[in-house]
Amino acid sequence: MTVTSLQTSAAELDAADPLAWCRHEFSGEVRAYLDGNSLGRPPREAAVRLAAVVEHDWGNRLIRSWDEQWFALPLELGDRLGRLTLGAAAGQTVIGDSTTVMLYKLLRAAVDAAPDGRNVIVVDRENFPTDRYIVESVASERGFTVRWLEPDPVAGVTPDLLAAALADDVAVVTLSHVAYKSGFVADLPTITEQVHRAGAVVLWDLCHSVGLLDVRLDDADVDLAVGCGYKFLCGGPGAPAFGYVAARLQDRLTQPIQGWMGHADAFAMGQGWSPGPGMRRFLSGTPPILAMIPLTASLDLIERARITTISDKARRLGRFAIEATDTLLAGHGVTVSSPREDALRGGHVTISHPAFREVTRRLWEADVIPDFRNPDGIRLGLAPLTTSFGEVLDAVASIGELLSRR
Numbered sequence: 149m150t151v152t153s154l155q156t157s158a159a160e161l162d163a164a165d166p167l168a169w170c171r172h173e174f175s176g177e178v179r180a181y182l183d184g185n186s187l188g189r190p191p192r193e194a195a196v197r198l199a200a201v202v203e204h205d206w207g208n209r210l211i212r213s214w215d216e217q218w219f220a221l222p223l224e225l226g227d228r229l230g231r232l233t234l235g236a237a238a239g240q241t242v243i244g245d246s247t248t249v250m251l252y253k254l255l256r257a258a259v260d261a262a263p264d265g266r267n268v269i270v271v272d273r274e275n276f277p278t279d280r281y282i283v284e285s286v287a288s289e290r291g292f293t294v295r296w297l298e299p300d301p302v303a304g305v306t307p308d309l310l311a312a313a314l315a316d317d318v319a320v321v322t323l324s325h326v327a328y329k330s331g332f333v334a335d336l337p338t339i340t341e342q343v344h345r346a347g348a349v350v351l352w353d354l355c356h357s358v359g360l361l362d363v364r365l366d367d368a369d370v371d372l373a374v375g376c377g378y379k380f381l382c383g384g385p386g387a388p389a390f391g392y393v394a395a396r397l398q399d400r401l402t403q404p405i406q407g408w409m410g411h412a413d414a415f416a417m418g419q420g421w422s423p424g425p426g427m428r429r430f431l432s433g434t435p436p437i438l439a440m441i442p443l444t445a446s447l448d449l450i451e452r453a454r455i456t457t458i459s460d461k462a463r464r465l466g467r468f469a470i471e472a473t474d475t476l477l478a479g480h481g482v483t484v485s486s487p488r489e490d491a492l493r494g495g496h497v498t499i500s501h502p503a504f505r506e507v508t509r510r511l512w513e514a515d516v517i518p519d520f521r522n523p524d525g526i527r528l529g530l531a532p533l534t535t536s537f538g539e540v541l542d543a544v545a546s547i548g549e550l551l552s553r554r
């Protein structure tokens with residue numbers, strides 16, 4: 149491959165892209181945005197809907213909007229998210245809180261429901277900081293032990309690695325579906341089954357897979373899951389997260405932040421907490437309604453695009469990013485720190501070089517925006533709804549120019 153043939157192939161891939169229409173549904177001007185895995189771009193419709201809610205639902209309907217729509221919104225939007233992106237039947241997904249708080253609530257609920265003698269939480273050292281910290285805090289609150297997996301940073305958590313940690317003292321295993329550093333995709337169905345065979349419960353963090361991969365939670369018989377609203381879901385900064393609890397478990401779990409909005413009859417305002425029906429019991433206080441509105445717009449786009457088409461494009465974008473890196477950057481000593489096999493890679497490709505901290509700073513100045521991850525990684529975030537193949541090539545070529553100028 150040469151630069152020219154990469155250019156030709158980027159142009160061909162963009163011309164044949166079944167999601168090319170979708171780029172125009174997003175606002176903002178940027179030369180090359182490769183960070184949609186950290187903060188998705190705003191759907192144009194998000195601003196329109198937010199303005200309408202402020203003007204009409206909030207402005208004119210005022211408090212009546214709680215009865216008319218807001219009280220039900222966390223559950224209705226959760227069901228829609230579940231149907232379009234999680235393979236989750238209705239009644240198992242709720243929107244609310246940050247990922248951190250939702251993770252805390254579901255993990256604590258699972259730990260508290262564990263049978264006597266099961267007092268270990270399994271998690272891996274490569275997991276996202278908040279996941280590791282929450283596991284440690286719940287373990288210390290409840291007198292549980294943390295059993296750490298030490299995966300290869302690129303190869304990720306495999307069933308073989310997990311097998312050694314599973315024993316009859318394990319209560320919960322919590323893992324990321326897609327690793328935030330390498331983009332490695334864990335084998336969710338196999339691991340879920342493996343955890344069940346060991347008599348434990350699994351809690352998947354879907355932050356880097358929701359809105360990107362065709363996640364099938366019900367098919368895999370997953371117990372619990374959480375995920376982020378502002379990455380591939382394009383819900384905007386601080387968009388609320390979601391929690392998924394399999395229907396068969398809901399009545400057996402009690403979450404720790406027992407506020408009035410999760411009560412069986414919130415407006416009775418009675419003494420003592422009793423859990424609401426279904427997923428309502430996993431809510432706590434007043435949900436962030438305004439912060440949910442952009443998600444209604446991005447889910448419309450995801451519905452139109454279809455999750456399978458989105459995940460196909462993610463694979464092609466990743467393959468192209470790796471091809472461009474091999475062609476233009478390998479000579480500068482850049483290595484690929486993500487799986488090369490399509491099925492094992494999520495929505496970003498991480499590449500490594502000692503100069504990348506400085507290179508990232510210069511890229512940002514030039515309006516080319518990937519992100520930097522310690523110690524020497526650039527993550528090329530590939531968001532199928534918005535990222536073009538031309539944009540990927542522009543970013544990789546810019547990195548090559550900066551490296552050759554050094």
Ligand SMILES: *Cc1c(COP(=O)(O)O)cnc(C)c1O
Nearest residue numbers: 246247248276278324328353355
């Ligand atoms: C982005 C991300 C989070 C973010 O948690 P917040 O509470 O939204 O800040 C958590 N876990 C993983 C794996 C993530 O990638």
